[in-house]
Amino acid sequence: MNIILLHEDDFISPTCVRLSDHRLTHILKVIRAKEGDTLKVGRLNGKLGSGLIEQLDSDSCQLAVTLEQAPPPATPITLVLALSRPKMMRRIYRMAAEFGLKELYVINSYKTEKSFWQSPVVEADTVHRYLLEGLEQCVDTVLPTVHFKPRFKPFVEDELPAIATGKRALVAHPGDHAPCPIAVKEPMILAIGPEGGFIPYEVDKLVEAGFETVSLGPRILRVENAVSTLTARLYDGACDR
């Protein structure tokens, strides 16, 4: 946790918050802060700044906050991801928030196990928790939006073309395609299949919806490593903002 994220409910006045949950535990046990110390804070979906500890004991922490700095710019890649194993999805939510991705569409695919749609990783509370962890890691405040689309065909045919409008649309798929481009200068939408990949029908449907098929080379990457590799390659701003 490289930043304490503040929620609306924490504010007891416009410039003062009181915390008593796991963030208090973090302040006491990990940061080992004391009254008078200043912590890095941010308002969820708002600005970054600092919080001066005015009062601290085992029950609560009261901070006087100053919030003046804009959060880092978003990474202009919309991610369309086939639902994968829950363990992997938890890491991907955290990673997506950490990399500054702001729009995720989690979709069904032929190789997505049906049981995954009954797991906690498609529940709002779980998703929210892992996204927060990502923001707390990378010092950002802007919560990504995660949309679940449990029906592949209606989503790809009826909704995806509008979502992809104005964006360079790529689907990463093993095989003899053009290499994935590098440092693209326009907004992007990137589709990544499940473990084992999209089936040919699904790739065809994505191509019909305006997606270019690109290759990541001869190595077959885990889904989460494909997400990080593609994000890092496609978005030059990751390093030079």
Next chain:
Amino acid sequence: MNIILLHEDDFISPTCVRLSDHRLTHILKVIRAKEGDTLKVGRLNGKLGSGLIEQLDSDSCQLAVTLEQAPPPATPITLVLALSRPKMMRRIYRMAAEFGLKELYVINSYKTEKSFWQSPVVEADTVHRYLLEGLEQCVDTVLPTVHFKPRFKPFVEDELPAIATGKRALVAHPGDHAPCPIAVKEPMILAIGPEGGFIPYEVDKLVEAGFETVSLGPRILRVENAVSTLTARLYDGACDR
């Protein structure tokens, strides 16, 4: 497991192997293969090819193997990594193998907890197991070499300059440095700090050893996500080999 990796001990003749361990379980339970099927195989540190199942039961699997294809090219980045939490190190070993990195130096740093040096993640058997998982994922046979250097100063002063000779040497460190370059066309050596980063003394020592300090932008990434992001950005060949 996208490939069955074969060890010297498996060969009962130059073109025939017999398997009876977790790979047999995988063939039976995950692939659900039967006699006459052909599986993707590779000889550890050797060539890729195929294995025809000649005999299969619950005790063993015998394969007639043909090994003619070279493994994918190595990624020309030597990684120098401060020892981090065991959970993270396990993922990093697997990821390094998956990304085709072949030389890792795991070093001490001020923020490395001493107890990490007593954990299984510095033991050869553990390291080997996670490296194999990475190779099995990405369909490669060439095992990376992991060197442990529990003393920072002697390693950086006495050994590192020779290791870095002929390579572009970069240390990723938060702050107002030049952005991390993209698609570098020469061999590289990349140093990444522990959670919380290298301390200034350590960065100075690396600079004295010939390293340039580069920034990954305003977001603070987890160590494992820094490894994947930097590897993807630095090595263009990840996509167009």
